Amino acid sequence: MATHGKVKELTGELIxxxxxxxxxxxxxxxxxxxAVSKVGTINLSRIAVAMDSKCTKGGNYRRLQRFVKxxxxxxxxxxxxxxxxxxxSESLTLLIDRxxxxxxxxxxxxxxxxxxxxxxxxxLIWSLLNKKGNSNQGERWDLINRLISHIGEGKxxxxxxxxxxxxxxxxxxxxxxxxxxxxxxxxxxxVKHNDKLISVKNIVNSHxxxxxxxxxKQYEYKRISVYVGGFRFKNDxxxxxxxxxxxQEQIENVSEVYxxxxxxxxxxxxxKSNGFNLQSTHLTKDSRIDTLLGLIAITYIWMIKTGLMxxxxxxxxxxVKNHGRPTRSVFKAGFEFIMRAILTNNFKDLxxxxxxxxxx
Numbered sequence: 001m002a003t004h005g006k007v008k009e010l011t012g013e014l015i016x017x018x019x020x021x022x023x024x025x026x027x028x029x030x031x032x033x034x035a036v037s038k039v040g041t042i043n044l045s046r047i048a049v050a051m052d053s054k055c056t057k058g059g060n061y062r063r064l065q066r067f068v069k070x071x072x073x074x075x076x077x078x079x080x081x082x083x084x085x086x087x088x089s090e091s092l093t094l095l096i097d098r099x100x101x102x103x104x105x106x107x108x109x110x111x112x113x114x115x116x117x118x119x120x121x122x123x124l125i126w127s128l129l130n131k132k133g134n135s136n137q138g139e140r141w142d143l144i145n146r147l148i149s150h151i152g153e154g155k156x157x158x159x160x161x162x163x164x165x166x167x168x169x170x171x172x173x174x175x176x177x178x179x180x181x182x183x184x185x186x187x188x189x190x191v192k193h194n195d196k197l198i199s200v201k202n203i204v205n206s207h208x209x210x211x212x213x214x215x216x217k218q219y220e221y222k223r224i225s226v227y228v229g230g231f232r233f234k235n236d237x238x239x240x241x242x243x244x245x246x247x248q249e250q251i252e253n254v255s256e257v258y259x260x261x262x263x264x265x266x267x268x269x270x271x272k273s274n275g276f277n278l279q280s281t282h283l284t285k286d287s288r289i290d291t292l293l294g295l296i297a298i299t300y301i302w303m304i305k306t307g308l309m310x311x312x313x314x315x316x317x318x319x320v321k322n323h324g325r326p327t328r329s330v331f332k333a334g335f336e337f338i339m340r341a342i343l344t345n346n347f348k349d350l351x352x353x354x355x356x357x358x359x360x
Contacts, residue, residue, distance in 0.1 A: 006350050007031060007052070013358050014298075017081035021071070028067055031060075033299045037338045041277045042296060044068075068283065073294030079125055079150040085301055085357060086117045089155065095121055095264040096161040098135060099272070106284045107132040110293070113143060113159075114264050120304050120330065121263035123271075123297040125150075128286035137170040144177070158182060160261045166246075168222045175224070180249050182257055187242040191219035191228060200228050200244050207231035213254040221246060229254040270331045271296060298357075300331075305356035307334030 007030050015026045035050035036042060048060035055063065083089060093116040100109040112126040125147045129135060148156075159174065160182045174181045187201045198219070207213050207230060214229035229251045230244035243254065251257050272278045276296060283289050307330035311318050318328050334353075341349035 006347065006354060007034070009351070010034075010354050010357060013354065014081070017084060018073075018076050018078070020076040025067065025071065028063055029295060029298065032064065032295050033302065034342060036276065036296075036299050037303075037335070038342055040275065040335075040339070041280050042292060043277070043280045043282070045282075068288040068291040071291055072287075073291055074125065074146070074150070078294050078297070079147065082122065082124055082297060082301060083115070083151065086115070086122055086305070088115060088117060091157045092116075092151075092155055093260065094124070094156055094159040095261055096140070096159055096165055097261070097264045097268070098129075098164070099268045099278075100132070101272075101279045103279070103282070103284055108284075108289065109133070110289075111135045111139060111143060112264070112268075113147060114267060116260055116263065117304070118308060119260075119263070120308075121267040122301055122304065123267065123293070126290070126293055128290055130286060134164050137167040137173070140165065140170055141173045144173075144179075148177070154178060158257075160258060162261060168224065171221075171224050171226075171246075175248065180247060182245055182247050182251055184243065184245050184258065184261075187244055189221075189244075191221045191226065193217060193219050200230075201242055203228045204230040204242065204244055205232065209233050209255055214250050214252050216250065224248075227251065231255070267300070270329075271300065274329075275331065275335060276300075302353070302357050303331055303334035303338060305334070306337055306353045307331055309353075309356060310334065310337060 007027060010030045011023065011027045014029060015021070015023060018026055031051045031053055032047060034052065035047040038050045039046050044061060044064045048057045048064060051060045053060060095114045095116060098109065098111050100107065102108070109129040109132055110126055111129055113124050114121040115124045125143060127139065127143050129139060156177070156179045158180050162184050163186055166183050166185055171181060185200065189200050190197045191200060192198070203215055209231050213231055214227060218225050219228055226246045226248060227250045228244065228246060230242060231254065232240055232242055235241045243258065245251060245254055245258055278296070281289070281292060283292060310333045311330055318330070337349065338353050340346065341353060
């Protein structure tokens with residue numbers, strides 16, 4: 001096996017924080033991560049072909065099937081491992097969103113919370129919604145409760161979400177947990193000030209993207225004290241649109257803070273059409289997709305951390321074009337660096353990249 005030494009090295013790094021898994025299980029994770037880096041898909045059949053092991057393709061495929069059937073990576077310590085790899089432990093900024101697709105008649109609908117790391121979204125915890133459409137408030141607080149059970153109370157500073165993630169019970173839950181929410185709301189919502197109902201649209205009418213973005217007044221939203229921020233802007237179709245957020249805190253730079261939410265959408269794109277082709281999985285059972293997402297999370301973190309290393313080494317190669325987007329994405333740069341190292345047996349570069357999955 002050409003990469004046998006590196007499999008052993010990477011297994012040694014991961015097993016420190018996935019102590020509930022046996023060494024063969026952790027080694028299988030490493031073989032999966034390296035194979036995804038070769039083939040650029042999470043289709044288990046193709047990954048089985050690319051796995052650098054003594055097993056046949058059929059043997060590799062059966063091992064992968066057993067793994068996704070039997071292992072719960074979150075229970076094995078994945079959440080804490082992710083935070084340790086990226087060096088975060090408190091004052092976490094979370095992003096919440098959903099992604100979904102159809103596989104035949106099966107509706108695959110994933111509610112995910114990611115953590116903001118150096119301006120990038122890193123998958124942290126998720127749940128499979130056994131339905132189509134939006135999440136409800138109970139499903140969200142169940143997910144945050146699961147996260148807190150892994151990391152402890154008082155570690156989350158912000159949670160940022162779009163218009164799907166509103167609701168008075170959800171806001172009260174976050175208040176009780178000491179979590180500041182930055183949630184976009186619809187322009188037809190109303191709040192109270194001095195017992196008078198006011199349209200949130202009217203509050204931000206005089207605001208602009210380059211000027212004032214937050215009112216310094218406190219308002220009441222269904223008995224919750226909130227600040228209203230936002231502004232009017234022209235969208236891609238040259239039509240006026242409102243970006244309005246609710247928060248317990250004054251968010252003076254709404255465009256900057258709420259703008260971080262875009263990173264989770266970018267992450268989903270990297271996991272799907274721009275990277276791993278998540279929809280190419282033929283898995284349909286929620287528990288198995290849940291485990292697959294854990295494997296993808298480990299792979300994704302490795303590529304982001306490697307890409308950031310390349311960015312810091314040569315930022316000019318990531319210069320921003322006139323349309324505001326860089327010439328290279330950090331994810332793609334890390335992906336291609338690792339892929340090239342594996343396919344060309346460049347063990348120096350591969351060893352260099354492996355240190356970015358170190359938890360020490």
